[in-house]
Amino acid sequence: MHPALPSLIADLPDDAVVTDPDIVASYRQDRAQDPDAGTPIAVVRPRSTEEVQTILRWASAHKIPVVPRGAGTSLSGGATAVDGGIVLTTERMRGIVVDTAT
Numbered sequence: 001m002h003p004a005l006p007s008l009i010a011d012l013p014d015d016a017v018v019t020d021p022d023i024v025a026s027y028r029q030d031r032a033q034d035p036d037a038g039t040p041i042a043v044v045r046p047r048s049t050e051e052v053q054t055i056l057r058w059a060s061a062h063k064i065p066v067v068p069r070g071a072g073t074s075l076s077g078g079a080t081a082v083d084g085g086i087v088l089t090t091e092r093m094r095g096i097v098v099d100t101a102t
Helices: 005-011 021-025 049-062
Strands: 042-044 066-069 086-089
Touching: 005 042, 005 049, 021 042, 049 066, 049 086
Parallel strands: 042 086, 066 086
Antiparallel strands: none
8 A cells, every 4th residue: 555545545435545456456447458557556436526626635745646537438548547546536426517717
C-alpha cells in the first residue's frame, strides 16, 4: 500500500477506496484491452463532487496520477491505468454536469 493512501481512505466513505488486488486489476483497462496497462494503487469510487475534489486534492498533494473512468466501454484506451496511479471511476455518480463556460 502506498504510504499516503491511508489518509485518502480516512477522508472518504468506508467503501469509496478499493485496494483489493483482484478488483483493482479489473479496472486496469477499458474495452481496448491495452496490454501495457499499468497497475494502480487503488480504485476510487466517489459519489459526489465534493468527494472528487477530495480525491484530486490528495492526488495533487502526493503527486499521484489520476485516470478518470466512466463505464469502461471505451475502445480507445482512454481509461487505461498507469503504474502507481489511481483510477477514479464515476460509476457511482449520478447527474454529472460538465460546465464548459469556466
